Amino acid sequence: MSKQIKLKKGFDIRLVGKAEKKIGDFQPVKTFAIKPTDFIGMQRPKVLVKEGDLVKAGTPILFDKKMEKVQYVAPVSGEIVEIKRGEKRKLLEIKILADSEIEFENFEKFTEGDVQAASREKIVDHLTATGVWPQLIQRPYGVVADPEDEPKAIFISGFDTHPLAPDYDFLLKGQANFFQTGIQALQKLTKGKIYLGLPGDHKSEVLSNTPGTEINYFSGPHPSGNVGVQIHHIAPISKGEVVWTIHPYGVVQIGKLLSNGIYDASKLIAITGSEIKTPLYAQTYTGSCVDSFVAGNTQSEKIRVISGNVLTGEKINRDGYIGFYQHQITIIPEGDYYEFLGWMKPTTEKLSYHKALGLLSFLFPKKEYALDSNARGEERAFVQTGVFESVTPMDIYPVYLLKAIMAEDFDEMEELGIYEVIEEDLALCEFVDVSKHPVQEIVRKGIELIQYS
Structure with a gap:
C-alpha cells in the first residue's frame, strides 16, 4: 500500500540557472569517454581494447577482475583514440572518437512474453554481457551490484531534489513503454518488491502508472529525492541485507536493450548554472565531452565546470567528460579569491542555512542565488551544533557517525547507521558545516573500512 511521507528536515539550495525544458542546438560532440573512476569500488579494471581499435555501441571495452561477468561497453561507435592513465598506471579514461552515424552491436530481442518466461539466470546473463548492468547499484556501500547476490528489494527514486536537478518527466518523455519493460526485467532479479518513490506535490506523467511497483510519495526539502532517504523510510537496511537501486534512466535503458536488441546510451542532460547564458537540455550519449555545451555559452571565463550538481558532482575540465551516472552539468563562477570579513559583511546575495551575522538569506526564502565555489574558510575544530541532524531526514546521528569513522571504531x-548511507545522503552536512570538514570523503572512508574489513 502506498505511503505519503512528509519530510521536514533538509534544505533546498536555490540557485540561478535551472534548465528550460527545451533541447538546445549544440555543436555535435566528437569524443566520448568511459571513466573507471565513475564506478566506485572498481579496483582492478582490465582493458579489452587498444588505441586504434574500432568499436560499436555495445562493444565491451573493459571489466573489473573482481567481477568479470559484468561488462562495461562503448556508448558510441568509433575509434579508440586514447587510453589515459595516471599515477602508478591507474586507468583514468578510455576515449572514443565517435562516428558521425552510430553503429550498434546486435543483441537478442525480448518480447513481453519472452521477458515473463525468462529465468532469472538468463536475464542476469543478458544484462551483464550487454553493458546495462552497471546501472544497478548495491546498498550498502553504493557500488555496482554483484550479479551473484539477490536483493531483498529494488528501489527507484522518480525525482531529484539536488540543486538545479533535471526534470525526470522531461528526461523520460515518450519512454513509458521502455520503462515498463525494464520493470518487468527487474522483477526477475528479486523476490521482493520494486519500490518507486515519486514527489508528493505533483503527478509524474511518465512514472505514475507503473504496474509491478509499489509507489510511495515523498514531499519536503532536499534530500527527499535521494533514494537512500526513501529506503530508510520504507524498508531500512540491516547488517547482512542487500538492496539494489537504479535510476529511472537505467530502467529505460534496460527496456530499450530488451525491446530493440541494442545498447542505447542516448540521453538528455541538463546544462545548468548561473554562468550559462542559456540553460537548456542537450541530446547526447553517455560520457560525452562537455566542451560542445560550454564553449561560447558562458557569462565569463573564470568558471568551474561540474559533472553533476554542486553538492555531489565532480569538478572537471572544460574539455572533460560527463560522468556515467550524471544527467546534468553545472557551471558556476570560480571562487578563487579572498574576501575580508566575508561572512560578517551584511548581504542578501549569499545563501546560508545559518541565521548568521551578515548573512540575511533567511529573510528571502524563495530567492535564487548565483553562488561561486569559494568555501569561505578552511577546516577547523569539529564544532557540534546540532545542525547536521536538522538537515538529515533519517534516524541517525551524523556527527557521532562521522566521529566514529574518523576514530575507525567499527562497532x-x-x-x-553506516550501512544506510552513502556520500549523497550526508552531502548537505558538508554544505552547512561551519567546521568545513570533507564530510563526503569521510563517509566514503567509513564505507570502505567496513566493506574491506
Whole structure:
C-alpha cells in the first residue's frame, strides 16, 4: 500500500540557472569517454581494447577482475583514440572518437512474453554481457551490484531534489513503454518488491502508472529525492541485507536493450548554472565531452565546470567528460579569491542555512542565488551544533557517525547507521558545516573500512 511521507528536515539550495525544458542546438560532440573512476569500488579494471581499435555501441571495452561477468561497453561507435592513465598506471579514461552515424552491436530481442518466461539466470546473463548492468547499484556501500547476490528489494527514486536537478518527466518523455519493460526485467532479479518513490506535490506523467511497483510519495526539502532517504523510510537496511537501486534512466535503458536488441546510451542532460547564458537540455550519449555545451555559452571565463550538481558532482575540465551516472552539468563562477570579513559583511546575495551575522538569506526564502565555489574558510575544530541532524531526514546521528569513522571504531559505525548511507545522503552536512570538514570523503572512508574489513 502506498505511503505519503512528509519530510521536514533538509534544505533546498536555490540557485540561478535551472534548465528550460527545451533541447538546445549544440555543436555535435566528437569524443566520448568511459571513466573507471565513475564506478566506485572498481579496483582492478582490465582493458579489452587498444588505441586504434574500432568499436560499436555495445562493444565491451573493459571489466573489473573482481567481477568479470559484468561488462562495461562503448556508448558510441568509433575509434579508440586514447587510453589515459595516471599515477602508478591507474586507468583514468578510455576515449572514443565517435562516428558521425552510430553503429550498434546486435543483441537478442525480448518480447513481453519472452521477458515473463525468462529465468532469472538468463536475464542476469543478458544484462551483464550487454553493458546495462552497471546501472544497478548495491546498498550498502553504493557500488555496482554483484550479479551473484539477490536483493531483498529494488528501489527507484522518480525525482531529484539536488540543486538545479533535471526534470525526470522531461528526461523520460515518450519512454513509458521502455520503462515498463525494464520493470518487468527487474522483477526477475528479486523476490521482493520494486519500490518507486515519486514527489508528493505533483503527478509524474511518465512514472505514475507503473504496474509491478509499489509507489510511495515523498514531499519536503532536499534530500527527499535521494533514494537512500526513501529506503530508510520504507524498508531500512540491516547488517547482512542487500538492496539494489537504479535510476529511472537505467530502467529505460534496460527496456530499450530488451525491446530493440541494442545498447542505447542516448540521453538528455541538463546544462545548468548561473554562468550559462542559456540553460537548456542537450541530446547526447553517455560520457560525452562537455566542451560542445560550454564553449561560447558562458557569462565569463573564470568558471568551474561540474559533472553533476554542486553538492555531489565532480569538478572537471572544460574539455572533460560527463560522468556515467550524471544527467546534468553545472557551471558556476570560480571562487578563487579572498574576501575580508566575508561572512560578517551584511548581504542578501549569499545563501546560508545559518541565521548568521551578515548573512540575511533567511529573510528571502524563495530567492535564487548565483553562488561561486569559494568555501569561505578552511577546516577547523569539529564544532557540534546540532545542525547536521536538522538537515538529515533519517534516524541517525551524523556527527557521532562521522566521529566514529574518523576514530575507525567499527562497532560504533555499524550501530550509528553506516550501512544506510552513502556520500549523497550526508552531502548537505558538508554544505552547512561551519567546521568545513570533507564530510563526503569521510563517509566514503567509513564505507570502505567496513566493506574491506
